Amino acid sequence: MTGLRHLKKRRTHEAISSAAISLFLERGFDDVSVAEVAATAEVSKPTLFKYFATKEDLVLHRIADHQGEAARVVTHREPGEGPLAALRRHFMEGLERRDPVTGLNDHQEVLGYHRMVFSTPSLAARLFHHMAKDEEALAVALAVATDDLTARLAAAQVIAVHRVLARENWSKLAEGATVAAVYPSAVVAADRAFSLLRDGLGIS
Numbered sequence: 001m002t003g004l005r006h007l008k009k010r011r012t013h014e015a016i017s018s019a020a021i022s023l024f025l026e027r028g029f030d031d032v033s034v035a036e037v038a039a040t041a042e043v044s045k046p047t048l049f050k051y052f053a054t055k056e057d058l059v060l061h062r063i064a065d066h067q068g069e070a071a072r073v074v075t076h077r078e079p080g081e082g083p084l085a086a087l088r089r090h091f092m093e094g095l096e097r098r099d100p101v102t103g104l105n106d107h108q109e110v111l112g113y114h115r116m117v118f119s120t121p122s123l124a125a126r127l128f129h130h131m132a133k134d135e136e137a138l139a140v141a142l143a144v145a146t147d148d149l150t151a152r153l154a155a156a157q158v159i160a161v162h163r164v165l166a167r168e169n170w171s172k173l174a175e176g177a178t179v180a181a182v183y184p185s186a187v188v189a190a191d192r193a194f195s196l197l198r199d200g201l202g203i204s
Helices: 002-027 034-041 045-051 057-066 069-075 083-096 108-119 121-142 148-174 179-201
Strands: none
Touching: 002 034, 002 045, 002 057, 002 108, 034 045, 057 108, 057 121, 069 083, 069 121, 069 148, 083 148, 083 179, 108 121, 108 148, 121 148, 148 179
């Protein structure tokens, strides 16, 4: 029964979010009310808020699986692999598999999703809230191998690099470039960015 309840909750969670994002992409985030989302998902407003604390979370839960990812990469890196090397490898692998979080994914819904997040002030602000949490978690993971100040500075710069690289990739795709055309330059940009981090921070 516990398993069935969990499955039902997951299905309800996905149904609400899918309904919300479809409406938001069609009409715009600010032009759709929470009541409309609830009606489309066939749940009550109180039920919706049990699953999503804010209207913005209806959108940004799509990146929840990546919450704390950088910290996990550092914590579970291969023996002998440096923290920055592990983060670089992970980002490069994301580019290769066209992970939407790298910005290198030209599925129309993904492009529309990113456009909505970047162009809606409340969503952009909420995104930075998530990024701040990622930065804190990464700083804790890095502090195992260095002092706290260096860890915090490094974490801030790594998260900023992820953000800038992803935004750059998305911008090129949004202008009409193909993933195949952007991929080589995305790899070069990522390699340069992580090299600058390595040389500037003095960590490997």
